[in-house]
Amino acid sequence: MKISIIGVGLIGGSIALKLKQKKTADFIYGIDNNTENLDEALALNIINEKVDLKTGIENSDLVIIAIPVDSARKILPEVLDLISDQQTVMDVGSTKSGIVNAVKNHPKRSRFVAFHPMWGTENHGPKSAIAESFSGKAGVICNREESAEDALELVENVVKNLDMHLIYMNAEDHDIHTAYISHISHITSYALANTVLEKEKEEDTIFQLASSGFSSTVRLAKSHPEMWVPIFKQNKENVLDVLNEHISQLRKFKSALEKDNFEYLEELISNANKIRGILDK
Amino acid sequence: MKISIIGVGLIGGSIALKLKQKKTADFIYGIDNNTENLDEALALNIINEKVDLKTGIENSDLVIIAIPVDSARKILPEVLDLISDQQTVMDVGSTKSGIVNAVKNHPKRSRFVAFHPMWGTENHGPKSAIAESFSGKAGVICNREESAEDALELVENVVKNLDMHLIYMNAEDHDIHTAYISHISHITSYALANTVLEKEKEEDTIFQLASSGFSSTVRLAKSHPEMWVPIFKQNKENVLDVLNEHISQLRKFKSALEKDNFEYLEELISNANKIRGILDK
Structure with missing residues (x-):
């Protein structure tokens, strides 16, 4: 299979490496506005050739859009305009309602499969790409009923070859769950970094x-705004909802401390400990 | 050197393993109210013998107190009552003002060295102990001028054998810095776990x-209240100060989102990104 990857960064690059390794991809075209990224991806053997959008799409069975969610939503209709009924398009964005709604009435909608791999790091660019990134993680396909059967099958096969386990969800539920489980972690981490940078001038x-605990909690704060501002923008309502809850949870700790209510503090911590049982199932 | 370790859990156990490996310790006495921990530590070859407090102290050159900070502060004067001028006592607690003040006027004060290794995990008990835990991390000695020279030298030697780099600080500064760099991370993580548990009923x-990002941010939320309630209690004022700042930082994200002020959001994120330059020096 010939694949075009639009955006040869951390995610696009990691997918390319893995699909080449698995021989799912015979040939990978790289498309990117950032020519430095393209040259790097070529040098690292992540892509076989750098091309423009039109050439890549013309020659590919599958087009993978791996750019920030606002650009992805913008480019998807243009890509669908260019493809035939034998070609398939997928994305990898962290928000799904926006992109799914953007092509709801597009005549080629059924050639698109909305996908989100539950993996990422605070790094970026092709040099951060790792073939094994996705192994064992969840790969979510949204609104599968809106995709053609053969397009869906092709993407399911790709997801399996990334060694991910497949989950199906509708786009709206996806965006609520990722607000809880991914997006709020980033805001917390950014705010923690800003707190420490504000208070700790040395x-x-x-x-x-800096202990391993601090590094681990603040790791996501290294993630770039180019990727995350569009995610927060597209998932604004859900993120605000969870952020309000998070602030009110922090206020409970504050109140327990202020009132020397250490029994309540213990209760709050014991409740938080339950996350162990859920994460370590 | 013969060493008594009071509290053969994660930290006490890890120190024991490393000091045996380095042959800094010839013989390790284990003292613990939790007989299950003692038996486990003996079976895992972390300690050589389980003894009562008095027997352990009588036979040791060095006594290491590795129990929660409230219990440590309580037991330290009793331990100092029992030792001679040839013996040394150190602790490993995450707060230092409380314990240092508790023995300020004790006739044996100079035999005590206040120590804090900047390492820990969300796990507990001797089975979680790892010899290499401390390698490359910071080991902080507080108020060194209050310790006798030979006691200080002995502890410095222990810290070097744990492969840590030594930092000297006064207890009050230590408690301010750890509030920023360690204690607030735990509150954030607990609050994040409670947020998700509250909002995500499935x-x-x-x-x-759960992605690696979420797991990493919420990892510390698995830490036990037995250890952390006393830390927050002893460092209450500093923790409250940083917690207030953290809540106000989160409110900035909330306000940026509510007002669709994505330039400000980008600014907040770019500022947080600076933590990369500091952590990855």
């Missing part, structure tokens, strides 16, 4: 004292 | 969708 002390 | 969805 950078050397941060560096010297 | 446990299976959490489990299936």
Whole structure:
């Protein structure tokens, strides 16, 4: 199978590496506005050839859109305009309602499969791509009933070859769940980094004292705004809803401390401990 | 050197393993109210013998107190009552002002060295102990001028054998810095777990969708209240101060989203990104 990847960054690059390894892809065309990324992806053997959008699409069985969610939503209708009924398009964005609604009435809607791999890191660019990234993680396909059967089958096969386990969901539910499980973690981490940067003016002390716990909690705060601002924008209502809940949960800790109510503090912590049972199933 | 370890859990056990490996310790006495922990530590070859407090102290050159900070503060004067001028006592607690003040006027104060290794995990008990835990991390000694020179030297040697890099600080500064860099991360993580548990009633969805990002941010929420309630209690003022800042940082994200001010959102995220430069020095 010949594949075009629009956006040869962390996610697009990791998919390319894995699908080449699995021989799911015979040939990969790289398409990117960032020519530095393209050259790097070529040098790293992530793509076979760098091309423009039209050439890539003309020659591919599958087109994978792996750019920030606002650009993805914008480019998808243009891509669908260019493809035939034998070609398939998928995306990898962290929000799904926006993109699905953008092509709801497009005559080629059924050639598109809305996909979201539940994996990412705080890094970016093709040099951060790792073939094994997706192994064992969840791959979510949204609104499958809106995709043609053969397009769906092709993407399911790709997801299996990424060694992910498939989950089906409608786009709206997906966006609610990812607000809880992914998007709020990023806001928390950004806010924590800003807190420490605001309060702790001695950078050397941060560096010297930073424990593995701090590094782990603040890791996501390294994630770039180019990717995350569009996600928060597209999932605004859900993110605000969870953010309000998060602030009110933090206020409970504040109140327990202020009132020296250490029994309540213990209760809050014991409740949080339940996440162990769920994550370590 | 013969060492008594009071509290053979994650930290005490990890220190024991490493100091045996380095041959800094010839013999380790284990002291613990939890007999299950003691038996486990003995079976895992972490300690050589389980003893009562008095026997352990009588026979040791060094006594390491590795129990929650409230119990540590309580037991330290009793331990100092029992030792001679040839013996040394150290602790490993995450808050330092409380314990240092508790023995300020004790006639044996100079035999005590206040220590804090900047390492921990969300796990507990001797089975979680790992010899290499401390390698490359910071080990903080507080108020060194209040310790006798030979006691200080002995502990410095222990810290070097744990492969940690030494930092000296006064207890009050330590408690401010750890509030920023360690304690607030735990509250954030607990609150995030409670947020998700409150909003996401479908446990299976959490489990299936949980990405590495979420797991990493919420990891500390598995940490036990027995250890953390006393830390928050002893460092209450500093923790409240940082917690208030953290809530106000989160409110900035909320306000940016509510007002569709995506430039401000980008600014907040770009500022948070600076943590990369500091952590990855």
